[in-house]
Amino acid sequence: MKIGIIIHSQSGNTRLVALKLQEKLSTLGHNVTIEPIEPIGDAHPGVKNLQLKTYPEIAKYEGLIFAAPVWAFNISPVLTAYLSQLSTLKDKKITAFVTMGFPFPWMGGNRAIAMLKKICRTKGATIAATAIICRSGNYQKAITNMKEIFSEVY
Template identity: 30%
Template sequence: MKICIIYHSETGNTRHIAQHIASVTTDSRLVEVTDRKRYFALTRFLMQCNAARSEGKTEIEPSHLDVREYDLLVFGSPVWAFKPTPAIHTMIDVLDNCGKKRAVAFVTCGGRPGQSEEIFRKWIEGRGMIFAGFIAVNQKDIEDDSVNADLVAFVNAAGPKLE
């Protein structure tokens, strides 16, 4: 099974989880999405949370991605204002050849994931992908081996079923 792990990370927590998934799954690719929009240092967090709350989009790098060759897409995002980030929203919106692909999502958060599952489902299904699950990882559990093992099992179970 070929897996593409597409994530956005600001503090490194989501990156850590994405890298862990990639390190223990065969035939996977990591794609980090970065927000290219310029913000003033003092207002960066407030502007980004406001954009997340309104399910906004932003300028990203890479600006598009062809996922034709993958069997499973894994999306990762921190939680801002109880929702995934504008950067991951934009990436989902600009994917090429994603229709009918199975996709799962994970978030990292300091508290509760809020509406992240529902929002990811809406974005994924809105692009014609099959929403195959969601999982939230609290920042205090990022280094927990059993949580990481559960996450990897979740990803592996979400892949296409062989007939």
């Protein structure tokens, strides 16, 4: 399956997790590409009218994985801006993960995932699986669990 991992990663942590997921899915025979989205200028929580340098094209992918950091207890505004410009996600197999520094998912991760699910529903899709990767806590175990769960989806 051709899978696109659409990521926003400012510190590099989300990208690192995406690389580990790419490696796992590739060993299962999937063609996996990481597609970064980057803002023009500064991006910060609460930013309005965010413009993007890159808009990865999703038509070529059967599966999509959306990934971004949690900022101010919400999904990164960069990923939100990207998703808002998509017309549809219908007929795509979708999973998503968020990364965060706080040790517990209720400290922003749950809300960020809920927002991602809501946005995807408005675009005609349902997210098949999600993961919250807390950097403080059992980081490696969370990544391993995510790789196993997402491998079952694709």
